[in-house]
Amino acid sequence: MDTSSYDLIVIGAGPVGENVADRAVAGGLTAVIVESELVGGECSYWACTPSKALLRPIAALRGARDVDGAKQAVTGGLDVAAVLRRRDHAVHDFDDSGQVEWLQGAGIDLVRGHGRLTGDKQVEVTDAAGEVVATLHARHAVAVCTGTSAAIPDIPGLAEAAPWTSREATAAQEVPDSLVVIGGGVVACEMATVFAALGSTVTVLSRSRLLGKVEPFASDAVAEGLRDAGVDVRLGATPVRVSRADGGDVTVTLEGGDDVRAAEVLVATGRSPNTRDLGLESVGLAPGEWIEVDDTLRVPGSEWLYAVGDVNHRALLTHQGKYQARAAGDVIAARANGTPVDDASWGAHVATADHAAVPQVTFTEPEVASVGLTEEAARDTGLDIRVLDYDLSWVAGASAHSDAYSGAARAIVDTARGVLVGATFVGPDVAELLQAATIAVVGEVPIDRLWHAVPAYPTVSEVWLRLLEQFGRPGA
Structure with a gap:
């Protein structure tokens, strides 16, 4: 049985856990990850990666069929076996050796087994038979990154x-x-x-x-x-x-x-937190429940316990979990090293965007891409808003993109501050419109400054100009 001490113990080797450990190691700490399944986690093998691998051929075929000159080259439907084979390739045939090599290269140790808290900064690891294979002690922090299950x-x-x-x-x-x-x-x-x-x-x-x-x-x-x-x-x-x-x-x-x-x-x-068999009761928390954290991803009342990613129920999305992980890894290192912690809103060591600027894409036909507040959510918060709507098929880039383009865009503007607080796009391939909206929301870019962010012609992004025209140019 291994008995070891590390600056940081991470329970869960999904993208979130990997990023927490990576940032902490970059900050000069030692770290170990405990994982009972595949290194890479839910996203890499059973969620984002395989689902998008399955969805992409559907979108690609639709895209070809919607363009004259290309559609004539389409002589059949999807090759089902090839689609499934592409998915298998994306998940590396459920082999995590590449992910393990990445951990090793990043200087992160791995212990295979089920991690369970047994007291302050203590984690016990058991194998599939329930035998204890390692007892780990954290000098500074333990991060629970165990995600969720259906x-x-x-x-x-x-x-x-x-x-x-x-x-x-x-x-x-x-x-x-x-x-x-x-x-x-x-x-x-x-x-x-x-x-x-x-x-x-x-x-x-x-x-x-x-x-x-x-x-x-x-x-x-x-x-x-x-x-x-x-x-x-x-x-x-x-x-x-x-x-x-x-x-x-x-x-x-x-x-x-x-x-x-x-x-x-x-x-x-929906999803349930993977917290039922983590030994949370040993540190005064309820097993089977979501773990509450502050904006630095630390459990209130604790100096050493963090919960990062889906398990804290702030934003159940891989990219948002990785964003939290970067903040958590950095703040764990800062606190361990005694360096200043920037925990003010939008600071280096907090996950402020969880509250106001969460981007998400649903890869259906059509795609849905959104960030920030919807109209209903904005009104519920008491904001004085203007809702700007535009038919995406009316911009020149849409007709260049597809002969059958159909879509819609909505922007939500906080009129008191003159900034964008939300945006939603629906249509073919609108996922690529989302980052511009996310930057505008996070950066609180004034509407009068957005007038100077000129969209290239002819692109679907020209919708930004049309939305601004609806709002009206300042001084006009």
């Missing part, structure tokens, strides 16, 4: 029906003839897009509108896009019972008595 709602018969979660969906080696999706969020919409394109008959059951936190026009566009792809989208549908015949189809019974049958059922109704 939540299984308490629907009678659902657990017994062996449902798919996002893991089974993104790792599928065969495409089912039919699939029923319970949920209406990002995973539900993206996986419905994937399996419909790969040949499944797909039904989506959502209690409310799709992508409930985005602007309603974006939700409507995604629902329309799924229906155009042949998906049966049922809004206001509430499953009350699930059953599976022996070795056969799944039946989902809805409130009202209707049945939906499919070869597989995918549950995509």
Whole structure:
């Protein structure tokens, strides 16, 4: 059994844990990561990486079919085997040796096994049989970066029906003839897009509108896009019972008595924190719950415990978790080294953007890209706002991009300060519009200065000029 001391112990070797450790080591500390599964975590093997690998061929084929001169070269549909093979390549056939080599090159140690807190700055590591393989002591900090797992709602018969979660969906080696999706969020919409394109008959059951936190026009566009792809989208549908015949189809019974049958059922109704078996009770925290942190990602009342990424429930997105990780790794190093901590809003050691400027892309057909506040959220905060809307198909870059471009843009302006506080784009390939909006929101760039950020012609980014024209030029 190994007994070792490090400046920092990180539990969880996903992108978040890797980045916390990397930044701390760059700051002069020693670090070890404890991981019970694959180094690289959920994102690398069962979430962002494989899902986007599956979605990209769909978008590429659509893009070619929407351009005259290119569409004539399209002589068939998707090659399903090739799409799955591309996914397998993206996840390195579920081999994490490359990620382990990166850890070694970064000077980060790795202990395989399940990490569990046993007291202040103490982590015990056990193997699959429950045998203790290492006892680790942290001189300065422990960072919990264990992420989340798919939540299984308490629907009678659902657990017994062996449902798919996002893991089974993104790792599928065969495409089912039919699939029923319970949920209406990002995973539900993206996986419905994937399996419909790969040949499944797909039904989506959502209690409310799709992508409930985005602007309603974006939700409507995604629902329309799924229906155009042949998906049966049922809004206001509430499953009350699930059953599976022996070795056969799944039946989902809805409130009202209707049945939906499919070869597989995918549950995509949210996430739960991976905190149930971490020994949190040994440090006065409740097991199985989200871990509250301050803006430096440290647990209130503790001088050494941090929780970074999805597990703290601030923003359940890989890129936002990595942003938190950079702040956490740097502040852990600063506190250990006794150097100044910049924990003011937007400082070097805080994750301020979690509150005001979280960018997100949903890679459906059409894509949805958003950052900051929606109209409803802005009004709920009491801001005096103007809502600027524009049809993306009207800009010259859209017609150059596609012969069938359809999309929309919305900007939310805080009129008291004259700055952008939110933006939403819907349409083909709008993900690439998002970073400009994120910079404007984070930087609180005055609207009168944005007039001087000239969009190149002809690009879809010319929508920025059209939105500004709606707002009106200062002094005009």
